[in-house]
Amino acid sequence: MEDLPPPPDVAGLSLDGAETYTIEPEENARLCRSTGAEPASDGTAHPIYYYIATQVGMGKTVAGLCAACDFDIDDGPMMVGSQAAFTHPLRIDTPYRVNGSIISLTRKRSRKLGVMDLLEYRLVLVDANGEEALACTNTWALPRKELA
Amino acid sequence: MKVGDPLPTFTHDRVSPDAMREWATFLRDDNPIHLDPAAVAALGLGDRVINQGPANLAYVINMLHAAFPSGTITGLSTRFLGNVRAGDCVVAGGTITSLKADEAECDFELRVVDGEPALAGTATIALNQQLS
Structure with a gap:
């Protein structure tokens, strides 16, 4: 990697949301x-809302998150992984707040994508009582065509 | 139900461009690869719009719900491996890898019929009274 410029230093950047979701x-x-x-008829929401609620409720849009990494969303970010740990099932009609931050942005060479940055960030969904409903860590590949 | 048993599959017969437009609003993400075939072609990714990754994972969750109707998903770990496109038929399936009185662990996969795996991963399900 010594021949490549380093990626932006974004580790620790806050993704706390400003409004509830x-x-x-x-x-x-x-x-x-x-x-x-x-x-479901019991007030629980589809569990895929773990991803939607955290993405929509975090403090940046997807485009804004990419921009923070000096990456244009039109260059095609790709989801490569997601891990979720639920403390409670998600419920409809319940306001949640999102806390989170970028864990790392790592520059790599890939046989398939050429040069890319791997973006890893963690988001936590908290209910109105301050109880954590879930935590997730998402990983995206940001292809760096200009460095290929 | 025992370790090694396959889970009943869940089939989504036709991935719809209309559903992708709905998901763009759910996700507040109007990335054109989900909405505009011309944008997909411009990126060299084919001529059909590409389904959102979380929608693909939702099919797997539906499979898990059907397999464990009294269970609660407590963990998901997913690797996104490939694209699902408009018009594709996809099948979600899995295998039990660990089974205790109160918890099951499974491998899962979503595959495009006559195509490649779109995602794979592992799930943990709290069984509540599932095995009583």
Whole structure:
């Protein structure tokens, strides 16, 4: 990697959200049906909201997160991994707050993508009582065509 | 139910561009590769719009819910391996890798019919009264 310029130093950058995020019952129902499932009748939301709620509720848009890494979203960021640990099932009509930060941005050479940066960030969803509902760590590949 | 057992598969017959437009609003993400075939072609990624990765994972979650109707998903670890495109038929499946009285662990995969795996990973499910 010595021949490549270092990636931006973004480790530790806050992704705390400014506003709460609430899973609306009507949207949850549409989402479930779009995947071929019926919404639960017990007030729980589809678990994929772990990803949606944290992405929408964090303090940056996806484009803004890419921009913080000096990357243009139009250059095609790719999801490569996601890990989620649920403390409680997610519920509709419940306001959640997102806390989080960038863990690392690491520059690598890839046979498939050429030069790329691996972006890893962690987000936590907290309910109104301050209880953690889940934590997730997402990893994206940011292809650096200009360095290939 | 025992270690090594396959989980019943979940099939989504046709991935729809209309659903991708809905997911763009759910995710507040209007990346054109999910909305505009011309944008996909411009990136050299084919001629059909590409499904959002979280939507692909949602099919797997549906499979897990059907396999463990009294269970609660407590952990997911996912590797995104390939693209699912408009019109594709996808099948989610898995295998039990660990089984205790109160918890199961599974490997899972989502595969495009006649194509490559789109994602793979592991799930942990709290079984509640599933095995009583």
